[in-house]
Amino acid sequence: MVAVASNPEQVRFISLLLRRRTVLIGLAVLALIAGLAILAPVTAPYAPNKLSIANRLKPPSGTFWFGTDEFGRDIFSRTIYAGQLSLLVGVSVVCFASIFGIALGLVAGFFRKLDTPVARFIDAMMAFPDILLAIALVAALGPSLATVIVALGIVYTPRLARIVRASTLVIRELPYVEAARALGVSTWRIMTRHVLRNLVSPILVQATFIFAYAMLAEAGLSFLGLGVSPEVPTWGTMIAAGRQYVGRADWMTLFPGIAIILSVLSLQMVGDGLRDMLDPRFRKDL
């Protein structure tokens, strides 16, 4: 990371990036959500599973900011704790998809003989609707947190693999890669030091999008009862539980829904900003 910050071009890149208002707002919202979730024991006013029958289905008020659910649990506290899980799923899926996507993409881009089989495999996976594939995988592996992460990781691996492969094909032919080879640099070192380093930016863009999709998909799976067990608070399970009370206690679905929207939207804004920065056609105005 020291090397990243010491590169003047990248310092300039980051400062230009932060000058975009959408990126700045996105990052701020994201930091707020992440901060609240990570510090949940401090930030949440109540324990997420503290029952209080006297306070069933209370609307938002000074005591219960987001209201309470059918067991009198504080929605605000539960939303914050649920954020932990959503972030965990998002980060884990991004890591999973990055590791396998980068590996597959580099192999396909670098070794001509493996290109066709790997690329066709990736295309075949891309042809499957995301959520359907995830549902099928969870159904096959059994619902649990680990399963959700693995299933979503598998679903989003091809997205990264495709981008890494395409960029590798270009960079592999650049003169400095040939020069490195002519000076005795091994293929592995060329792949990691010369090719992968050049791919950091597009991978970062894709990773933010995958982060957002994964959070959304996790909520969807939980809503459908295919994620973690229903008593664990996640935004998806909270909305699923609140569904029966729509009309009577709208706040049960409203606030977890807003949490999903805000986190996905802010990630998309950051991702869009990053992508625009990397596209010379959009950079002109800066």
Place this chain on the structure above:
Amino acid sequence: MNSLPADIVLRVDRLRTHFELGSRVAKSVDDVSFDVKRGETVAVVGESGSGKSVTSLSIMRLLSPPGRIVGGQILYRAGDGRVLDVAAVSQKEMRRIRGREIAMIFQEPMTSLNPLYTVGDQIVEMIRLHEPLPKQEARKRARRMLELVEIPAAERRLDEYPHQMSGGMRQRAMIALALSCNPKLLIADEPTTALDVTIQAQILDLLRRLQAEIGMSILFITHNLGVVADIAHEVVVMYAGRVVEQASSQRLFERQKHPYARGLLACIPDASRDRTPSGERLRLNPIPGNVPSVMALPKGCSFAPRCPLRIPRCEEDPPLLVAEPHHLSRCWRHDEL
């Protein structure tokens, strides 16, 4: 076992490199032989498509498929005295040879350095790749290398990125990078083509000076015969994948024994004789036509269709003939030239 005379660093012996595309075969390098002596420069000259770059890539074993060495030997005397057939050694051995024994610089100084790393980083990487030196030592050596290639303020330049340097400066940095592990042979593939003329002359000067100081051999690939006169001891002229003329630089510039080499020289403008005695401007004499595709070579002498001296006998493929002692020519009419 392979053996080489003591003063020869590299012997390319009947090298044949083909590109097989389906049923068609491109004979990009066909039966090419030459020696590179210790401390000397051999220039390989030819137009685009003559096979000169493929020859250099064959020596480095950097051909990309479907290119393949199909015959001949590339004998190289390694630092430890062994004579290796570069065309046959393992990939692992080859990696050790690249950079440490044989280094290469390229035509595009603008893109031959990785834009993401400082010049110092790249030289240090290269040194530490081949020698177990601590970082600080490697950095010191990197600075000395930059000084050696006459880059001013070497210490500061080490921490600069390639985009902060000019083309000539980058080519110098590239030369420093290539020479940082003391290779015995430097392959320079059109190192001055992308540079303007004054910088070109500086780089040639530099290479000549480095050769005198370090004693390395240079295999210089170029299409510019004018450059060759400045630097080469021996010249190999290639055409359509074959050697058509080979002689010492001095001899070749005095007297060409192949119409192609003569044609190449006639293309170089010369300010001292660009007017006739009556004051008219002389026209340059380009060689008509193009190099034939190595996929579809004409029958007989491959230069014949463009040759002003063509005779019926040229239907028959001429061998490489000894025109004079140490002067080879692939032309039936070499003694008339």
